Amino acid sequence: MDRIRIVGGNKLSGSIPISGAKNAALPLMIASMLTDETLTLENVPHLADVEQLIRILGNHGVDYSVNGRRENQLGPYARTINFTAKNIVNTTAPYELVSKMRASFWVIGPLLARMGEARVSLPGGCAIGTRPVDLFIDGLQQLGAGIDVESGYVLARTKDRLIGNRYVFPKVSVGATHVLMMAASLARGETVLENAAREPEIADLATCLNAMGARIEGAGTRTITIDGVDRLHGAVHSVIPDRIETGTYAMAVAMAGGDVVLEGARAEFLEAALDVIRQTGAEVQPLNSGIRITRNGAGIAPVDVVTEPFPGFPTDLQAQFMGLMTMAKGRSKITETIFENRFMHVQELARLGAHISLSGQTAIVDGVKKLKGAPVMATDLRASVSLVIAGLAAEGETTVNRVYHLDRGFERLEEKLSGCGAVIERISG
Numbered sequence: 001m002d003r004i005r006i007v008g009g010n011k012l013s014g015s016i017p018i019s020g021a022k023n024a025a026l027p028l029m030i031a032s033m034l035t036d037e038t039l040t041l042e043n044v045p046h047l048a049d050v051e052q053l054i055r056i057l058g059n060h061g062v063d064y065s066v067n068g069r070r071e072n073q074l075g076p077y078a079r080t081i082n083f084t085a086k087n088i089v090n091t092t093a094p095y096e097l098v099s100k101m102r103a104s105f106w107v108i109g110p111l112l113a114r115m116g117e118a119r120v121s122l123p124g125g126c127a128i129g130t131r132p133v134d135l136f137i138d139g140l141q142q143l144g145a146g147i148d149v150e151s152g153y154v155l156a157r158t159k160d161r162l163i164g165n166r167y168v169f170p171k172v173s174v175g176a177t178h179v180l181m182m183a184a185s186l187a188r189g190e191t192v193l194e195n196a197a198r199e200p201e202i203a204d205l206a207t208c209l210n211a212m213g214a215r216i217e218g219a220g221t222r223t224i225t226i227d228g229v230d231r232l233h234g235a236v237h238s239v240i241p242d243r244i245e246t247g248t249y250a251m252a253v254a255m256a257g258g259d260v261v262l263e264g265a266r267a268e269f270l271e272a273a274l275d276v277i278r279q280t281g282a283e284v285q286p287l288n289s290g291i292r293i294t295r296n297g298a299g300i301a302p303v304d305v306v307t308e309p310f311p312g313f314p315t316d317l318q319a320q321f322m323g324l325m326t327m328a329k330g331r332s333k334i335t336e337t338i339f340e341n342r343f344m345h346v347q348e349l350a351r352l353g354a355h356i357s358l359s360g361q362t363a364i365v366d367g368v369k370k371l372k373g374a375p376v377m378a379t380d381l382r383a384s385v386s387l388v389i390a391g392l393a394a395e396g397e398t399t400v401n402r403v404y405h406l407d408r409g410f411e412r413l414e415e416k417l418s419g420c421g422a423v424i425e426r427i428s429g
């Protein structure tokens, strides 16, 4: 199993290209099943989760092809992938595929909308929580689907076609908002989604669906209106830059010190996080080409944070921020309100010398002057990168094991950081 070796102490300087957003690419790829024509996605990140979803879509009969480089192509890594669901040959998403990547459960929306039936494995829990799907089931039933849950599978079917309706989310859910927006696009009549998720990835999916012929308004706000159409056609869509990757590298610079431009980043996708990073003492300067992050020797100020749905501070940056706070000049409180078990990184950060105590859903971090490198274990995608952030400033060598968690959501992380002066390498084996 690969691991990442870091020797802390170097400042970062130069630039880091920000990749396409994993959490936009996944729903966009699934949306390709809503049409029998080709959906071309540009700026798709090269990630394990993307490869896994390509396999899952292939299981339903979706063809894909990857374009070669074009002379004016964005960044060195971005890929353009064509997805064609000419015929959907299989409406079952099996446990062995869905359990590996939770977002694959979202195929239930397009399968129902296009085929009138779906048999999708319950995704099961994961390291950060039980991850129920009750809101998906509730919402699809509101659109007229008949749903049973048996032997670990959700069986969904419609008599004829989904029927537009009004659905009020009892709590904000990104995935359920994606799925109901996709399903309602091909329903008969109008659907209104209230208390919908407002993440930028929702608006990105709506932009793509509208390019495919859907009629969606209000994506990115609490109320989304979808006027169903009979069919969708192919389109070309470019994936938005990854706001979580952006926030992660901004915190890496705040931790290690230095001056880095995050190429292609869009500040409007993570204002709450950038504001918190400013409060820690780093300078954050939006540019036309991205965002410039600078932190000189003045140290890291402690800041309290509570995670919230967008536009609040994102749960996907909570672990990274805790990494940064381990060396703040004082106490900070970090409260996780979205997932019930998203503090696995605490024990690993403690192995590096961090002083963190837990009180319910709040972590109390007392910053220390020095962290000391040590072998640590990655437990989930975002926790693993918080260990990298801490390792950048820890004295001596830190080895992060089980980096397959990292590879799910961070494209060529060690290349991007070593390109800015970090001593970091991947050790295969």
Ligand code: EPZ
Pocket (backbone or CB within 6 Å): 022, 023, 026, 102, 103, 129, 130, 131, 132, 133, 134, 135, 136, 137, 171, 172, 173, 174, 175, 176, 315, 316, 338, 339, 340, 381, 382, 409
């Ligand atoms: C998406 O997950 C993201 N994943 C997550 O990122 C992110 O942390 C999360 O949204 C919150 O922003 C992708 O986009 C692929 P939710 P999702 O439905 O859609 C509860 C990462 O690191 N809930 O918004 O699964 C749920 O348990 C990942 O990239 C129900 O109770 O999250 C959670 O407590 C991790 N019933 C809360 O809602 C449901 O039917 C928010 O979950 C659905 C969700």
